[in-house]
Amino acid sequence: MGRAPCCDKNGLKKGPWTPEEDQKLLDYIQKHGYGNWRTLPKNAGLQRCGKSCRLRWTNYLRPDIKRGRFSFEEEETIIQLHSILGNKWSAIAARLPGRTDNEIKNYWNTHIRKRLLRMGIDPVTHSPRLDLLDFSSILSSSLYNSSHHHQMNFSRLLGQPIGLNPELLRLATSLIQSQRENNHNSNSFLLQNSQETNNFHQLCNNPQIPFQQVQSNQLQQPIQEISFSNEAPQLIMQPANGDYPSNLSDFRSQNSQPSDWQQSNVGPSNFTDEYVELPSFAYEYGSDHHQTILHPSPETSNFHSNNSNQNFSFTTSVLSTPSSSPTPLNSNSTTHNFNSSTEDERESYCSNMLKFDIQDMLDVNEFM
């Protein structure tokens, strides 16, 4: 059985809609309502296919369409929802009154996605692009800081003219690979897919690729609060504001790209129709029971801490944590008004938030 054509294409107009066509469609829908898009254009006196009419209506003519620039809150919501839903634009649009899936999709592709990439964040996984990350910078910085709990400004790190240490990266790759093979946790936040692993290998094999590809002033506006420790990931799940879709199973089945929370340690009993738990966007890795992503098995590497209580963690924050972040950007307490801000302003506000928080850094002497 062949796929039915959406319409008889012969003689039907394509391309931009004229005001006259818009008016015809509006008049018809006001009189008869919408639906039966196949016959609608004919009845409305339009030389268009039904698909085109439906698209025009849903994306432009619908009376509840909100126009104009996306507010910061809307942008924040998009990023949050995208981290859960992926490219489920219609599902995201359902949470943004007046915005269409097409509009959100366009906005994501033209603005948000690019900004995340500039910041060194993978727009697909919402995790830092570790293929761009220079471990040697982190480690050497820790050497020269005597405090046990120090915070490093990521921008400063990125500005350091320190080249890649291929050996270190190779080490990291091997131990992460080892970690994957051990399969203590399929929810590796660092390397969620083979592509990232490949990127690591690529970096190791091409030490000329500078980490400084990411300019310090470009690494701004972090998206998530992510903490890496030397212990197994434990995703903090918390009910959001109740404004999430209730059918989690649908989300899980529809989401083509496995997301972290789907594979987390959270038991299946947490997913019920009555009580929906969703990630708070604060991925905290901390459990006493399992190995960590960056805690290799001793036989494969010496890339580990002598003290099992020591954490290698870095925390980026905070754009999308309205319910969990201590300093939500869109909280009432903030005086920043992003609704009228430029894109640069949106980025710069967050520029000091992307930083590494290294507590009791691992014994870096082992790497030297």
Add this chain to the structure above:
DNA sequence: AATTTCCCCAACCGCGAAGTT
């Protein structure tokens, strides 16, 4: 001022799901 390049976004296309016969 003319040309080229870049960027945005409205609209199109193909596909799969859901509905109908």
Add this chain to the structure above:
DNA sequence: TAACTTCGCGGTTGGGGAAAT
């Protein structure tokens, strides 16, 4: 159950305006 229709989604395109040269 199969064949067919309709609808909706997500990826992609290309026209046109803005910016750069």
